[in-house]
Amino acid sequence: MIPHYPLFINGEFKEIQNKQDIINPSSGKIIAKVSVAQKEEIEYAIKSARDSFDNGPWKNLPFSERKKYVLKIATGILEKAQELAELESLNSGKPIKESTFMDIPSSAATFDYFANNFEKFLNEETIKIESQIANAEAKLIREPWGVSVLIVPWNYPLLIASWKVAQALCAGNTVILKPSSLTPLSALELAKIVKEAGLPAGAVNIINGSGDAIGEVLCSDSRVDMISFTGSNAVGKKILEYTAKNVKKVTMELGGKSAAIVLNDADLELAVNGLLCAIFLNQGQMCTAMSRIFVQDKIYDNFINDFTQKAKRIKIGSALNFETQIGPLMSESQRKKVLEYVKQGKKEGAQLLCGGDIPQQEGLKNGFFFEPTVFGEVSSDMKIFKEEIFGPVASVAKFSSIEEAAALANDCVFGLAASVWTKDTSKAQSLAKTINAGTVWVNTYGMFFNELPYGGFKQSGFGKELGKEGFLEYTRIKNVVIDKTQDSKPLVNYWYGF
Numbered sequence: 179m180i181p182h183y184p185l186f187i188n189g190e191f192k193e194i195q196n197k198q199d200i201i202n203p204s205s206g207k208i209i210a211k212v213s214v215a216q217k218e219e220i221e222y223a224i225k226s227a228r229d230s231f232d233n234g235p236w237k238n239l240p241f242s243e244r245k246k247y248v249l250k251i252a253t254g255i256l257e258k259a260q261e262l263a264e265l266e267s268l269n270s271g272k273p274i275k276e277s278t279f280m281d282i283p284s285s286a287a288t289f290d291y292f293a294n295n296f297e298k299f300l301n302e303e304t305i306k307i308e309s310q311i312a313n314a315e316a317k318l319i320r321e322p323w324g325v326s327v328l329i330v331p332w333n334y335p336l337l338i339a340s341w342k343v344a345q346a347l348c349a350g351n352t353v354i355l356k357p358s359s360l361t362p363l364s365a366l367e368l369a370k371i372v373k374e375a376g377l378p379a380g381a382v383n384i385i386n387g388s389g390d391a392i393g394e395v396l397c398s399d400s401r402v403d404m405i406s407f408t409g410s411n412a413v414g415k416k417i418l419e420y421t422a423k424n425v426k427k428v429t430m431e432l433g434g435k436s437a438a439i440v441l442n443d444a445d446l447e448l449a450v451n452g453l454l455c456a457i458f459l460n461q462g463q464m465c466t467a468m469s470r471i472f473v474q475d476k477i478y479d480n481f482i483n484d485f486t487q488k489a490k491r492i493k494i495g496s497a498l499n500f501e502t503q504i505g506p507l508m509s510e511s512q513r514k515k516v517l518e519y520v521k522q523g524k525k526e527g528a529q530l531l532c533g534g535d536i537p538q539q540e541g542l543k544n545g546f547f548f549e550p551t552v553f554g555e556v557s558s559d560m561k562i563f564k565e566e567i568f569g570p571v572a573s574v575a576k577f578s579s580i581e582e583a584a585a586l587a588n589d590c591v592f593g594l595a596a597s598v599w600t601k602d603t604s605k606a607q608s609l610a611k612t613i614n615a616g617t618v619w620v621n622t623y624g625m626f627f628n629e630l631p632y633g634g635f636k637q638s639g640f641g642k643e644l645g646k647e648g649f650l651e652y653t654r655i656k657n658v659v660i661d662k663t664q665d666s667k668p669l670v671n672y673w674y675g676f
């Protein structure tokens with residue numbers, strides 16, 4: 179029996195007639211049917227989040243109570259960890275090893291971290307002003323924005339949803355979560371966990387629907403106070419237009435074309451193994467994928483030989499097999515897009531060193547698989563160098579001086595992340611300062627921590643997720659000023675001479 183997933187609004191599950199099929203990208207088969215929110219459900223979700231914020235208890239709960247509820251969500255995720263990992267891999271094509279050891283435990287850890295730290299981050303600050311004309315004391319108070327709409331992509335469905343829901347809730351907001359309509363299943367399982375945790379009705383609402391159908395209504399509604407968006411630049415720009423209609427807080431975590439710089443003195447084995455991970459993990463469908471790899475001239479040949487040989491050995495297979503190292507792409511249209519980029523790379527003269535095609539093995543025929551692909555001799559005028567492919571395609575190029583490497587890395591409209599590979603960490607640190615990206619990893623990749631703010635520069639967006647700085651995006655600051663003029667009245671009392 180194919181499972182049916184309802185929406186979650188005002189603390190209740192709501193199954194509606196209009197449903198969509200959810201596809202397993204490893205097999206092309208239907209694995210679930212999910213209710214699709216129509217006008218009526220969107221209205222209900224906004225009303226419920228609004229009422230819950232304005233009249234409900236969530237924002238007014240003692241911090242200790244808020245913390246208890248959020249910790250229950252963390253525990254709920256861990257209790258269902260295996261089931262959630264399987265579901266995430268079934269729905270998104272992410273290899274089960276990644277869902278099991280990264281996505282699901284990290285999702286629980288984010289709820290846990292913010293539950294244990296939000297009180298400290300919300301601490302009021304007092305500022306004393308003592309000047310010739312005034313003495314005052316100001317209290318800086320951190321408040322929730324109100325109703326927050328959280329829109330997430332399909333590449334890390336539960337993890338990115340958890341980042342946003344944990345931070346928004348801990349800050350005291352009420353939430354409408356909209357997962358990608360390709361991967362809504364883990365978010366709708368999260369709804370069950372929220373329900374079991376007993377959160378007040380309306381504090382969390384989770385609705386499904388295609389962005390084109392429901393995005394504008396959700397984002398432009400004047401009852402919504404904040405949009406936290408993670409996704410593509412094309413959609414990000416649309417959301418900026420929708421929200422301009424009545425001005426609201428927006429954060430944008432957008433695309434990337436991240437650069438790795440491998441210096442002559444790098445540990446070659448570490449750089450090769452690390453960068454295989456940095457481009458082929460999750461089939462390269464990572465916003466921070468190191469899709470541009472710059473290798474210094476003396477080690478270029480050794481690097482490229484080793485990197486290509488190892489890329490050829492990566493095991494392609496069904497996402498649910500623990501041996502699988504690379505699963506299917508998310509959809510047939512995603513695979514077509516990747517194939518187009520590969521054709522374009524060949525046409526523009528890049529050297530195809532491995533992959534570049536749809537694998538023909540038995541058992542892979544019905545899924546959306548694509549071979550790990552490596553291009554050498556890539557130059558900065560090529561499309562595969564400039565644009566986000568969002569697939570398992572590495573573009574490798576040679577450089578001579580460190581200055582040239584920094585210029586190549588910065589020759590990009592995006593600025594999400596970068597990595598530097600060298601045994602000389604002080605050289606790495608000075609190079610990191612010249613790179614125009616929000617995160618620079620040294621001799622490693624993908625180290626996201628709940629403690630550290632993450633987010634891009636340039637067209638990779640604005641605003642942060644995680645860390646104190648990311649959490650504070652979900653709050654607004656109020657400045658309450660009290661006059662403290664000693665033994666007299668403040669200047670306003672005398673201004674008109676009355």
Ligand code: NAD
Pocket residue numbers: 329330331332333334356357358359387388389390392393394397408409410411412413414416417431432433434464465466566568594634638639
């Ligand atoms: P997408 O922009 O197509 O979709 C993202 C979300 O926006 C989905 O929930 C989708 O339904 C919704 N959406 C689509 N049209 C909309 C509209 N008109 N109004 C409102 N919402 C709408 O992105 P995707 O294909 O799901 O994800 C891939 C993209 O996300 C890549 O560009 C990747 O780099 C980016 N991404 C960025 C980060 C980051 O942290 N910077 C993280 C993960 C993914």
